[in-house]
Amino acid sequence: MEKILPPTAASATTALCLDGARACPPEGCGGVWGYANLLKILKNLKHPEHKTMKEWPGRAFAAVAFDVGKTNLWLKKLKWPRATEA
Numbered sequence: 001m002e003k004i005l006p007p008t009a010a011s012a013t014t015a016l017c018l019d020g021a022r023a024c025p026p027e028g029c030g031g032v033w034g035y036a037n038l039l040k041i042l043k044n045l046k047h048p049e050h051k052t053m054k055e056w057p058g059r060a061f062a063a064v065a066f067d068v069g070k071t072n073l074w075l076k077k078l079k080w081p082r083a084t085e086a
Contacts, residue, residue, distance in 0.1 A: 015078070017071040022064060026057040039063055 025035035041053045042063065054061075 015075045017068055017075060020066045020068060020071060022066055023062060026061060 025031075025038070029035050029038050038053055041047045041049050042061075044050060047053075
């Protein structure tokens with residue numbers, strides 16, 4: 001998060017992603033450390049686990065991919081507000 005903007009009628013019911021980087025970790029990769037290890041292995045074509053890890057997610061995995069539109073579609077599906085201010 002970079003800053004909190006003053007509330008508007010629309011912001012009371014939705015969240016909006018403005019930008020991002022990288023794809024989210026595949027399910028079951030082992031959290032932050034496992035994801036870092038996965039990226040390291042995928043980057044090194046000569047790594048002994050490269051082929052296995054490339055096939056492991058079960059789909060094409062592009063670590064650099066980020067789709068702000070898709071992210072915002074998912075955010076719209078969530079019920080907002082999820083937290084309240086006192």
